Amino acid sequence: MSNNSKVFLGPLAKNNPITVQILGICSCLAVTAQLKPAVVMALSVTVVVALSNLIISLMRNTIPPRIRIIVQLVVVSALVILVNQVLMAYVYDVSKQLSVYVGLIITNCIVMGRLEAFAMNHKPWESMLDGIGNGLGYGVVLVILGAFRELFGSGSLWGVPVMEKLGMYKIGYENNGLVIMAPMALILVGVIIWIQRSKDKELQEQ
């Protein structure tokens, strides 16, 4: 595997930001009650991480180390504001649903983590791939959670009432209220980590 594809594909599985680096848990609990906001959030974070990685990587040799965090924050904030405006313009209802969590991408640990750990000492193209990879790795987990929680919590998928169409309610099925709540999302993240670690020997602690 070439270096670039390793940088890009790593975060999707072996170095997944949520299940391995354990970053970005807060937003992943908050926005995954339904699939649609989860997907929109995943795309927004991907855009922000990719572009901020690229920009910081371009500037990395000119940023004085002492004030690097504040420079990073300015870049990230600018991007998040852009994303927020785009969301409000084109998918207003989802943007309403996501409420503060779009703004809180600024404090998403994945963004700062990738800037500090990767973009500050890698070339622009590589950094951008790393950003896209991490955004998508985050997105994969969000989509799994969103699909599961919407299906079992609200009985629908992308707003389509799947369970009703399947006639599940007639045979006594009921939606699970706990799945909608954040604690269950945390347990589900735990289950994903559990499955991943039991499959992947490298991730197991000795």
Add this chain to the structure above:
Amino acid sequence: MFDNLRGLIDKIKPTFSEGGKAAWLGSTFEAFETFLFTPNTTTARGSHVRDGIDLKRAMITVVVALMPALLFGMWNIGYQTSLRAEQWPFELGTAASFWYCLWFGFLRMLPLIVVSYVVGLAIEFAFAQIRHHQVNEGFLVTGMIIPMIVPVTTPLWQLALATAFAVVFGKEVFGGTGMNFLNPALVARAFLFFSYPTHMSGDQVWIARDLWGSDAIAGATPLGEIATGIAPSASALDMFIGIIPGSTCETSVIAILLGALLLLVSGIASWRIMLSVVLGGGLMGMLFNAVGANAYMQLPFYYHFLMGGFAFGAVFMATDPVTAAQTNCGKWIYGFLIGAFAVLLRVLNPAYPEGMMLSILLMNSFAPLIDHCVVAANIRRRNNRKKEVKA
């Protein structure tokens, strides 16, 4: 007969031992073997002091202690239905005899108990196989308690789901019996409570309409009534005896006290925890009596012991030796806070009519911290004493 059984087991044993064809089922085989016969392995080296009471006997004692509450609960299920059903399932008119009530309740309870044990034990056995552990008796009590603390009308698939959730996430992920920090039976109930609130806390869940299905008759529990601002219609004596609607087997304080007696005499459960739960609940109740700002606060404090799951929780759930505090001083603190929080939640939070479940789960998670503080304080005290002697 026993010789034949022994012979049969010895004959099939090599198949399940290491190198045998079905070695992967080893721990299942071992579980059934020790279920039938005392294991004949002895300690090879060194001397060990062994108590006659092992995990299996402790668990069985608790199950026996649960029996009065279980039997009373069965009778009460039938009795409550016969009081209100337009048509008594056995078409006997209104005069439901003791035995019919008991039989009706037995038939209602049996599926709940079977589902709880089958699902829970299946998961226990599966985990034991995968991890090459021995199957142990930890689920005997949990599997009995789960059907005893849910409404009789709980749909079976929901109970199965809750049991599976409780065994996997309440217990197995932490390493199985003895490693869990939350009481698995309460995890199952909490799962039901938060997942299917209409089945757990509506007015229409406590009394079965007929022999099958999850239809129910309207009939609020005393806790439910009081949470909506009505004085409980049952008298204190009725609540003490337990002829009130409620979760299947938690209503009768007398039956629970019988179980408590056995647990205390046999030394299985800690009297410190039981006493301190009652003290904590009582003092909190008296405090609210003194404030007396609304009808619920003015309720005599001893009503709290009689309503809902307070007695059952204090005797069978708070005293779970795995999840309770281990130090003697810690047990006092742990129990006292359980009682106090239970009453606090009941009175101040109408969204959670039953505070006992949540307060035990809360203190379960604090028990290790309480123990840590007690031990640390003890170490500090001894160090100070040493200094005084030197000086």
